[in-house]
Amino acid sequence: MIDETPSRVDEGALRGLVPRVLAGLVRRGEDFDAAEDALQEALLEALRVWPGHPPRDPRAWLATVATRRLVDARRSEAARRRREEATRAEPPPAATEEGDDTLFLLFCCCHPDLAPASQVALTLRAVGGLSTREIADAFYVPEATMAQRISRAKRTLGGRRLDRPGDLAVVLRVLYLGYAAGHAGRVDLAGEAIRLARQLTLATDEPEARGLLALMLLNHARLPARFDADGRLVTLDRQDRGRWDTREIAEGVRVLQSALAAGRPGRYQCEAAVAALHDDAATAEETDWPQILAWYDDLVALGDDPVRRDPTAVLARAVAVGHVLGAAAGLRETDRLREVLGGRHRWHAVRGYLHELGGDLPAAATAYADAARLATDVAEREHLVRRAARARAT
Amino acid sequence: MPRYLLLKHYSGGPQPHHPFPPMDRWAPEDVEAHFAFLRHVGELLEKNGELVDVQALTPAQTWVRYGGPDAAPVTTDGPLPETSDLVAGWYLVDVESFERAVEIAAYISSEPGPGGGPLHEWIDVREVMSGAHPDGGPSGGAPSDGPHE
Numbered sequence: 001m002i003d004e005t006p007s008r009v010d011e012g013a014l015r016g017l018v019p020r021v022l023a024g025l026v027r028r029g030e031d032f033d034a035a036e037d038a039l040q041e042a043l044l045e046a047l048r049v050w051p052g053h054p055p056r057d058p059r060a061w062l063a064t065v066a067t068r069r070l071v072d073a074r075r076s077e078a079a080r081r082r083r084e085e086a087t088r089a090e091p092p093p094a095a096t097e098e099g100d101d102t103l104f105l106l107f108c109c110c111h112p113d114l115a116p117a118s119q120v121a122l123t124l125r126a127v128g129g130l131s132t133r134e135i136a137d138a139f140y141v142p143e144a145t146m147a148q149r150i151s152r153a154k155r156t157l158g159g160r161r162l163d164r165p166g167d168l169a170v171v172l173r174v175l176y177l178g179y180a181a182g183h184a185g186r187v188d189l190a191g192e193a194i195r196l197a198r199q200l201t202l203a204t205d206e207p208e209a210r211g212l213l214a215l216m217l218l219n220h221a222r223l224p225a226r227f228d229a230d231g232r233l234v235t236l237d238r239q240d241r242g243r244w245d246t247r248e249i250a251e252g253v254r255v256l257q258s259a260l261a262a263g264r265p266g267r268y269q270c271e272a273a274v275a276a277l278h279d280d281a282a283t284a285e286e287t288d289w290p291q292i293l294a295w296y297d298d299l300v301a302l303g304d305d306p307v308r309r310d311p312t313a314v315l316a317r318a319v320a321v322g323h324v325l326g327a328a329a330g331l332r333e334t335d336r337l338r339e340v341l342g343g344r345h346r347w348h349a350v351r352g353y354l355h356e357l358g359g360d361l362p363a364a365a366t367a368y369a370d371a372a373r374l375a376t377d378v379a380e381r382e383h384l385v386r387r388a389a390r391a392r393a394t
Numbered sequence: 395m396p397r398y399l400l401l402k403h404y405s406g407g408p409q410p411h412h413p414f415p416p417m418d419r420w421a422p423e424d425v426e427a428h429f430a431f432l433r434h435v436g437e438l439l440e441k442n443g444e445l446v447d448v449q450a451l452t453p454a455q456t457w458v459r460y461g462g463p464d465a466a467p468v469t470t471d472g473p474l475p476e477t478s479d480l481v482a483g484w485y486l487v488d489v490e491s492f493e494r495a496v497e498i499a500a501y502i503s504s505e506p507g508p509g510g511g512p513l514h515e516w517i518d519v520r521e522v523m524s525g526a527h528p529d530g531g532p533s534g535g536a537p538s539d540g541p542h543e
Contacts, residue, residue: 115490117395118443139395141446141488149443376396378525 009050012195014043014058015129019199021062022126023101030070032108033154036126038069043129102127103203106196107166110174111157118153119174120181125150127199128192138189139181168204172212172268175200179216190220201255210259211268217252218275221245233383237284249279267313270299274316289323296320311340315350327358345374349384356391365391397446397488398495400502401518404453406479411514420508427506428513435502439487444498450483486522495519 018039025035042065046058055061109123121139124130130138136146179193197213225239234240256272273295281287296317300306306314315337322330331354334347341347352367368388375381417425439445461468485502489495499517507513 117488117490139488141443145440145443145445145488147443148441152441152443376521376523378523380525381523 009047011047014046016195016199017059017062018043018129019102019105019127021059021066023104024063025066025070026108027104032126032157033151034070034073035066036154038066038073040125040131041069042066043131100203102196102199103171106171106174106200108157110166110171111160112167112170113156113160114153116174116177118149118156119170120178121146121150122153122157123174123196124178124189124192127196130192168206168209171200172208176212176216176268190216190223194220205262207259207262207264208266208268210255211266211270211272214252214256214259215268215272215275217248217255218272218279221248221252221279227379231379232386233379235383236278241282244279249276252276252279265298265302267299267302267310270295270302274299287323289320293317293320293324307336308340311337312346315341315347319350319353322354322357327354327360330354330357343374345371345376345380345384347371348374352384352387352391361391361394365389395488395490396492396495397486397522397524398492399520399522400485400487400495400499401520402482402484402502402515403518404480404482407516407518410516414507414513424506424508424510427510431505432502435485435498435505439485439498444487444489444494445485446488447486448484451481453480453482455480481518492521 021042022035022039025039026032039062042062045065046055046062050058105127106123109126110119114122121135124135124138125132132147132150133143135150136143139146141149175193175197178196179190181189194213194216197209197216200209201213221244222236222239224245225241225243226234228234252272253276256269256276259269260273274292277288277292277295296313299313300310300317303309315334318330318333318337320330321333331351334351334354337347348367348371352364352371355361355364355367365388368384368391372381372384372388375384417428420428436445436448439448455471457470459468485498487495487498489498496519499519503515503517504512505515507515
């Protein structure tokens with residue numbers, strides 16, 4: 001996504017300035033909607049002007065230009081100010097901690113009155129600094145549609161007070177949604193979500209924020225091995241582990257350890273611990289399933305009635321049960337979920353896997369075929385059809 | 395977010411809620427009202443940030459198949475339109491949930507018919523699979539590593 005040649009502006013660094021500048025404008029009393037628009041214009045201007053005239057203080061430059069845009073928007077006599085804007089710089093807005101600004105903006109963008117898709121889109125734009133075009137591309141919708149989605153979200157925020165702390169759990173969920181939305185395509189949303197989660201961990205000591213960052217890193221590390229040269233999905237047990245990103249794994253483990261040290265476990269920490277154990281195995285056979293099962297036990301024990309409230313955790317645990325206590329035990333675990341997840345492809349896929357593990361290939365083939373029929377992703381469906389055919393042919 | 399194709403049909407589908415004549419026999423103002431409503435739906439969906447695409451198809455249907463080596467493609471006009479499933483057009487929407495897609499489909503189905511009352515037309519709601527984008531790399535979505543974790 002980001003083309004870093006020396007002659008060009010480092011877009012990543014540029015976008016890293018967005019939270020502080022925008023938070024400064026909003027805290028000063030500017031309308032969120034107008035301030036965000038103005039800052040977007042300032043970013044475009046920076047990409048145009050900076051290669052020839054690099055600013056001494058990039059953040060102050062952006063704040064100044066965005067402020068000018070706001071003034072322009074209010075007044076009609078804009079021409080004179082445009083001539084001046086690139087040469088004068090105001091002092092930066094109120095000196096607050098960078099992390100506070102990021103957190104403040106994330107709370108704005110993840111306001112509970114917004115629908116999840118709007119929260120994600122607005123976060124990518126107002127905190128991530130992505131353009132509407134980039135976000136539209138990432139989600140494969142027309143730019144006009146994404147522009148409407150974002151401007152509706154901003155209008156919704158317009159009537160709300162933005163001075164109270166928000167719900168960190170919502171912020172974490174929005175970042176994870178953004179992460180899950182894309183590993184491929186023209187815009188690296190997964191990388192963007194990791195960047196934002198990293199910023200978030202500077203702003204809060206909450207161990208779940210670090211748990212989420214660790215989870216993203218530890219899963220992202222396996223991305224290079226997740227598809228083969230023909231674009232086919234490769235499951236964890238068959239991946240070429242030499243292609244995993246060891247640097248990312250090391251960082252993920254470090255972040256996870258610092259989260260666990262706080263002694264306040266949560267779902268992201270548990271899931272990250274499972275991911276770390278997978279990443280730690282040199283071969284699929286060396287996977288430490290008993291420890292993975294122990295973490296899944298912790299995960300499902302976090303709340304009441306996990307079968308209804310967190311069925312995907314119970315389903316993931318069933319795989320670990322199958323490896324530790326045998327395929328039949330794993331299948332019994334999935335039976336408890338039939339009512340809740342029986343219509344989802346993942347439930348059938350797990351049963352197919354457990355049947356295969358237990359050596360019952362005809363049952364595996366049937367379960368994989370059922371899973372393929374319910375799959376909503378092309379690569380996953382092809383994988384399941386292939387698995388069903390292989391189980392039938394063996 | 396899931397995407398759904400909301401298909402309108404010229405023919406086929408469940409038993410109609412009530413019989414109605416083909417549109418060329420409606421009063422002109424009813425025809426106008428009908429088209430205006432469908433345009434309004436497209437505009438509304440775009441304003442909501444939910445519209446991906448809207449298209450209409452002519453009723454002419456040609457079936458084509460490979461004819462074999464050194465042979466021309468085989469074509470036929472297909473089965474009688476009254477008895478077969480004939481798609482008339484669609485809205486492709488990108489929405490929060492299946493429930494929202496159903497809500498939009500029901501709204502489309504409230505389109506005015508002859509006399510101005512709702513047509514109650516059946517709308518065919520189909521989920522679009524992710525990851526089929528030609529420019530999206532191996533997969534536009536993010537399938538997990540599979541059922542092992």
